[in-house]
Amino acid sequence: MAKNQPPKWDLRDFYKNTNDSQIQKDQKLIKKLASDFIKKYKGKINSPKLTPDLLLSSLKDIERLDETLYILQNYAYYLHAQDSKDSKIGQFYQQIEEFGNKSTSELLWFLLEWQKLDNKHAQKLLKGPLLSTYKHFLSHARAFTPFRVSEAEEIILTKKSMAGSQAFIRLYDETSSQERFALGKQRLTMSQLSPILKSHPSRSTRKQASEVLTQVLKKHSHFYTFTLNNLLLDKKINDEIRGYDYPQQATFLSYEMEPKVVETMTKVIEQRYDISERFYKTKAKLLKQKLFEWDRYSVLYPNDKIEYSWEEAKEMILKSFKQFSPVFYETALKFFDNGWIDALITPNKRGGGFCSYSVPAKHPMILVNFAGTHDDVSTLAHELGHGIHAYLSRGNTLNNYYPSTATAEIASIFCENILFDQVYSQITDKKVKLNMLANKIQGGLATIFRQNAFYLFENDIHNHRRQKGELATSDINNYWQHRLQPMFGKSLTLTQNHEYWWMYVLHFYHYNFYVFTYAFGEALTNSLYEMYRENPKTFVPKYLDALTKGGSQNPKEILSSFDVDLNSSDFWNKSLNLLEEYVEDFEKLV
Secondary structure (H helix, E strand, C coil): CCCCHHHHCCCCCCCCCCCCCCHHHHHHHHHHHHHHHHHHCCCCCCCCCCCCCHHHHHHHHHHHHHHHHHHHHHHHHHHHHCCCCHHHHHHHHHHHHHHHHHHHHHHHHHHHHHHHHHHHHHHHHHHHHHHHHHHHHHHHHHHHHHCCHHHHHHHHHHHHHHCCCHHHHHHHHHHHHHEEEEEECEEEEEHHHHHHHHHHHHHHHHHHHHHHHHHHHHHCHHHHHHHHHHHHHHHHHHHHHCCCCCCCHHHHHHHHHHHHHHHHHHHHHHCCCCHHHHHHHHHHHHHCCCEEEHHHHCCCCCCCCCCHHHHHHHHHHHHHHHHHHHHHHHHHHHHHCCCECCCCCCCCCCCCEEEEECCCCCCCCCECCCEEEEEEEEHHHHHHHHHHHHCCCCCCHHHCCCCCCCCCCCCCCHHHHHHHCCCCCCCCCHHHHHHHHHHHHHHHHHHHHHHHHHHHHHHHHHHHHHHHCCCHHHHHHHHHHHHHHHHHHCEEEHHHHHHHHHHHHHHHCCCCCCHHHHHHHHHHHHHHHHHHHHHHHHHHHHHHHEEEEEEEEHHHHHHHHHHHCCHHHHHHHHHHHHHHHHHHHHHHHH
């Protein structure tokens, strides 16, 4: 690989290739472990005779099984993320998904038995020292007790999902990754079109890219609308079967998030849309232009825009991490040195970026699409934050490894801030400084205000599906515009072409209400970052310790050492101070 060429994954830590004999050996092992587990524990968990020793033994045994299965599923997912069009990879991915689904179905009874266990007996077990390591995991599992159905019904729901929601999600992924956008003589993927739409120096080219995007989405609007409607209906049916009272309830329980916290946060952010409007008014004044959707992320001075090679991006990130903590530097270096990052843009590769935690016995893996923009460098730092968080959590058992989604962003966004401050402080050229500051603000507005609007949009479409039935494309378009335009006020206009842009947001298809965690994570992390700037020496040790907790504690417990009140409107107002400070600096520079 050329020195400046972005890397591809080295997946040999998982398997050599899809024909690796170890894959079949692991599948046989999983089957044996599942069979042994059923014989040893079934019928003995939901029992007055359940002892701490037996429960602890069962937890360790199922973790061994799950870890082997997760490694297999991760490997198939990584291959599919690299190339969703390759038919052999697609077949392998589907086969592993079906195998995993079958294995999971056979063991659904385990948590069901634990959830059905008499509460007094369960609480007595949880108070004992032997199960202290798993106390949070076991307590959290019992929070779902009112919403579980019988074992037979759970198996039916899990198996049917393969031909239902999971099939529609896979169809969406494969269809969207194969979309091509004709711009001039080029036929571009979404990953290739996105940076042009956001930051191409020519405004007319950005506008043309926005029109091409709309044309393709509009042409296939029936597919996207039909797919989303089916996923909304699937969610509605599942919630009715389980007895959830409102659409977000399952998500809030899963993320250990109190509804009041999210309600307070979303209201405060809506009330502070003036921050966004102030920025875009200043940007419009500087550019002497009326702004539209293709101007949201544009570079102020294209001729003064900096692009980075892969090696430059690597050096910048490692330098900023080293200044914050040697632990961050040394951990990030492992990702660069060991093939844990896939950054090269290739046809049919999944767009965007992600960090897969994998399992404690292995290591996290990062996927990005690196084209050399400052956004790409920032995204890389963001995903490395996730990777560091995961790597530092490896001291936990599998069931205590994965953090709540509510706290999953506290390292990723923190790393973006570390990188920004280090790079921004060294710039003296005013135009370059304005470019960087505007880019940082636009990113913050997109993460906090835009994702907040995404969450409110999801509320709208889920409520419509439940109360009024299937949505037409025009219904979804109207909800989309109604939620997105207010964050800009009169400073920027979203045209009718923008109505269709919900179609490429994969979160609406893959997850339910996940997007609020981006707003939550950025606002919360900005508060933590302010604490770091005020007192680095006392903050860093507490922060590193919090990252090692993984999912062994709930979000409130993990954040307790930082003295934050998530139910307070004042807290969420203060969490926007850093972003407002950036806007004030921008106004002064202009």
